[in-house]
Amino acid sequence: MSRKLRLMIPGPTPLPPEVSEALARPMVGHRGKGFAELTARLHEKLQRVMQTENEVFILTSSGTGGLEAAVANTVNPGDKVLALVAGKFGERFRDLARAYGAEVLELHFPWGAPVDLDAVAEKLKRHPDLKVILTTQNETSTGVVHDIRGLGALAAEHGAVLAVDAVSGLGGIDLPADAWGVDILVTASQKALMTPPGLAMISLSEKAWAKVAECRAPRYYFSLPAAKKALAKWNTAYTPAVSLFFALEAALDLILAEGLEQVFARHRLLARAIREGVRTLGLELLAPDEAASPALTAVKAPAGVAVDDLRKLLLDKYGVLFAGGQGELKGKIFRMAHMGHVDRLDVITALGALEMALNELGHKVTLGGGVAAAQRALLGGAE
Numbered sequence: 001m002s003r004k005l006r007l008m009i010p011g012p013t014p015l016p017p018e019v020s021e022a023l024a025r026p027m028v029g030h031r032g033k034g035f036a037e038l039t040a041r042l043h044e045k046l047q048r049v050m051q052t053e054n055e056v057f058i059l060t061s062s063g064t065g066g067l068e069a070a071v072a073n074t075v076n077p078g079d080k081v082l083a084l085v086a087g088k089f090g091e092r093f094r095d096l097a098r099a100y101g102a103e104v105l106e107l108h109f110p111w112g113a114p115v116d117l118d119a120v121a122e123k124l125k126r127h128p129d130l131k132v133i134l135t136t137q138n139e140t141s142t143g144v145v146h147d148i149r150g151l152g153a154l155a156a157e158h159g160a161v162l163a164v165d166a167v168s169g170l171g172g173i174d175l176p177a178d179a180w181g182v183d184i185l186v187t188a189s190q191k192a193l194m195t196p197p198g199l200a201m202i203s204l205s206e207k208a209w210a211k212v213a214e215c216r217a218p219r220y221y222f223s224l225p226a227a228k229k230a231l232a233k234w235n236t237a238y239t240p241a242v243s244l245f246f247a248l249e250a251a252l253d254l255i256l257a258e259g260l261e262q263v264f265a266r267h268r269l270l271a272r273a274i275r276e277g278v279r280t281l282g283l284e285l286l287a288p289d290e291a292a293s294p295a296l297t298a299v300k301a302p303a304g305v306a307v308d309d310l311r312k313l314l315l316d317k318y319g320v321l322f323a324g325g326q327g328e329l330k331g332k333i334f335r336m337a338h339m340g341h342v343d344r345l346d347v348i349t350a351l352g353a354l355e356m357a358l359n360e361l362g363h364k365v366t367l368g369g370g371v372a373a374a375q376r377a378l379l380g381g382a383e
């Protein structure tokens, strides 16, 4: 029998059948009328899912390309940029700003903790000339969600542009971008948006566009003025990943049909159930309840269990793929993603497989204990 793979990593995530089907459509010309109509529809749907009235650009690249576009179009060499670092993806945004010659100030927070707004406020007060703040919505390496609403208020008061990496949260975790003062919003196709890897989406507020006008950093493929000019004709500057555009529309249709509020509630419910289950097994969660991600749960490996052995057993024997830790958390945690095309039984599967694998590795837990706790949370959940 071919193995049935259960992807529980934070990207790529499982595809709904409607999305897979869209991928198989015949190719069309990307300068034709049909493709322009598709781009216009996608634009309207993306604005709804990204909760913004700003123009949204679809770039054919992975999420990091979207982050690079954000930096390359707004940061001049020597500009003061504040990077909020509480995990691997906070580091990546910081590294990008460094690569473009920014003077990068950093605020570090423990991996597994949220950004501390008081520390950010203090830093902003001391640096009135700071141009851009780089942050992560859902820090995928730790399963922590940062307070974007709070950061938006601080950025608005200070005048700096707030750039948010929402690659792994958008479409699963509520982020009213305009209402919360997000100036640059970046996301990608392969996580909560249930589409294969290969597309990044970016939108910019008027405040951010003012920075683009002043920007002298070199850029070509990721030039947003070029993207803007093309979008005016419902087109892209260069050849887009046409099949992924088809797939993205199918995924956005599913999200909009379910309703954004319902999608967010489903993610919150699944996260609560999985956390209850993990706790009941006597394992420790990395993120505190108040900042826990609805899309991904990081669990500390119990003493005596090697994360690599656990992941290997889960994959080889049960076809369940969890993610390991990254950076300083490598070998210390494993991560279960529950973003995008996920439902209640995915949580039961994850916990059931985890219980069996832990027992097989000599870490005795009560079989069914985590599963039962999750079932109770799923039945009791008002969502």
Ligand SMILES: *Cc1c(COP(=O)(O)O)cnc(C)c1O
Residues within 6 Å of the ligand: 010, 011, 062, 063, 064, 065, 089, 136, 138, 139, 140, 165, 166, 167, 168, 188
């Ligand atoms: C996955 C991810 C990215 C982008 O990674 P790519 O591999 O370039 O798509 C960026 N930020 C966060 C928070 C992510 O989870």
